[in-house]
Amino acid sequence: MRNKHERLPYARFIAEIRESPAYWTDYTYIKLFGKLASEMRLEWETIDGTPRIARNHIPEALGLEAVGFVERMTTELYTGNLSEAHDISINAAKRKYELPEPEDVNIDRLFESKTRKLNPQQIKKIQNDYAMGVSLKELAKRFEVTVQAISYHCKNVKRAI
Structure with a gap:
């Protein structure tokens, strides 16, 4: 560029x-x-x-x-x-x-791109659910993305449990 x-x-x-x-x-x-x-x-x-x-x-x-x-x-x-x-x-x-x-x-x-399936509201929901103890695997399944994608968005989230 x-x-x-x-x-x-x-x-x-x-x-x-x-x-x-x-x-x-x-x-x-x-x-x-x-x-x-x-x-x-x-x-x-x-x-x-x-x-x-x-x-x-x-x-x-x-x-x-x-x-x-x-x-x-x-x-x-x-x-x-x-x-x-x-x-x-x-x-x-x-x-x-x-x-x-x-x-x-x-x-x-x-959000058409396969690499950008999650919108900002979904990311906030994922982070909140992860903080409340929902597993990366469960979140990935629920939002139809990879575990790595969920992990990326939750890497600085503190878990309550």
């Missing part, structure tokens, strides 16, 4: 508050462009250099600049609610970079 070094403070920030960088990157892309990050990168790769592009196409340089702006602003605006900080930053980026409103902003798409 071309701007990887610029994204490091954001990635560290997301990791420090024990959130998923992939989830929040896709959240940003869906809200800015109506597409997952992988879909937008593919579009940029495909269209790059093509003389005839859709009038609402967002050039890669502008798109990456907007994403970087969102990431920088989110770290500054965070006061405990990551969704709120992202939403404020995304709205500001849309105005600043004059981005067209995406046609399809479907947040449920964030």
Whole structure:
């Protein structure tokens, strides 16, 4: 990724508050462009250099600049609610970079990936149940994910029993 070094403070920030960088990157892309990050990168790769592009196409340089702006602003605006900080930053980026409103902003798409089956509410439920004594294996079965996935989300959870 071309701007990887610029994204490091954001990635560290997301990791420090024990959130998923992939989830929040896709959240940003869906809200800015109506597409997952992988879909937008593919579009940029495909269209790059093509003389005839859709009038609402967002050039890669502008798109990456907007994403970087969102990431920088989110770290500054965070006061405990990551969704709120992202939403404020995304709205500001849309105005600043004059981005067209995406046609399809479907947040449920964030959970289509097999590696991201659990939403934040499910993770909280898993952590609460684990703290109350429910086994990793039982939680994995209940949420249809691997024991390793459950273990990852519960690694800093203190058990009551």
